[in-house]
Amino acid sequence: MGLRVSEFFTSVQGEGMWVGVPSTFVRLSGCNLRCVWCDTPYASWAPEGPVMEVDAILDEILQGGADHVVITGGEPMLFEETVTLAQRLKEAGKVITIETAGTVYRPVVADLMSISPKLAHSTPSGSLARPGFELPESWIQRHERDRLQPEVLNRLLEEYENVQLKFVVASEEDLAEIETLLSNLNERAAKCVVLMPEGTSAERVQATAKWLVPHCIARNWRLSPRFHIDLFGDKRGT
Template sequence: MNVFSDNTLRISELFFSIQGESTCAGLPCAFVRLQGCNLRCRYCDAAYSREEEGGHEMSVAAVLDWLAQYPGQLVEITGGEPLLQPNVMPLMTELLRQGRAVLLETNGSVDISPVPQGVGVILDVKCPDSGMTDRMEWENLARLGQRWRVGARGDEIKFVIGSEDDFFWARQLVRDECPAGPPLLFSPARPRMEPARLAELILTYRLPVRLQLQLHTILWPDRDRGV
């Protein structure tokens, strides 16, 4: 992997855990959390990965070497905002070449066009309670729809719901803007929104969405890193 030795990434943490979100929830997963984020969501659960000067530098080759100890396992690249670091592209491309299943969690504010087709993009749509709705790159919804039409079956759209106002806002967006195809995930921002209440709203309005709970917070409620 010498070709990757000069390409570096700013890493917040590397860890092996149970995937707690997405339609892959419950699977063992090797996580690559990149450092640095351009948003400041009110309910952020990984605030330690926000600042660009945090974390530590690693070559793409070193990250691939770390991942090699978990052969065949699902890989998720998250942040922070991974798409702020250009060298995430060769990392994802090499993982796909190795035959790995790769997820990319992105905050929705950066153009997803360069993401390789085989990567499962989890696009986080920022609801009003996040305070970051106006930072969304709304063209990403159309881009996700185009990816789906040409065969990207791993892509998903996630809404973190912090209030009933968020729910009704997201409901309208699902009806008017979200492309057909990618699964839609509604996740409660606890303690702002209780899961049972969000479930009731989904049932009452018969939305074609999946209720998503953060499985890792149920398994390890006292840990905020490495899960």
């Protein structure tokens, strides 16, 4: 079996509750969604990388040396062996973050369940489909059908001690959509919201962040920097 891995890298966490924490990242390839602005199409739209056994993945991660390990994707919760990988990392003393869109449940060990539910602006359409990638119409329908799964989100919110709901936000419509989603989730959800300003350049992220400050204050939502974009821009392996 094994897991397809698109990359390993060690950096500092760029977003969310543990921003700035040195972390070794493993990016699993394969995703059940096709976000139009996906910044890792090599792990979703066109999954790449070798299939590796869990033991080999573990060795690579341990060479990274960081106490924190982020299992990201793609969508790591698609794969049964993600559960085994996380368990082995826990036994090795690592602090584990799972990065997921929150559409699939698995009983995976995680010190931080980092969920990025996908809002309407993620859905590709004919005119917005990514240049260079083919996307059958059925995928567009599948993305729209699957991108929000309140039952899965509620289960993750109930079962994990540390949870964040990270939303990429670009407009007031996004804020309204988040509030609608929260009204369909359990009470804890509103306390776990972290907004991430949309943008692939430091200038764009800062402009969106400034606009979001009063909205976050009004709702008691956290605003996250996007440290890796400030430092490195929209660059792979950072």
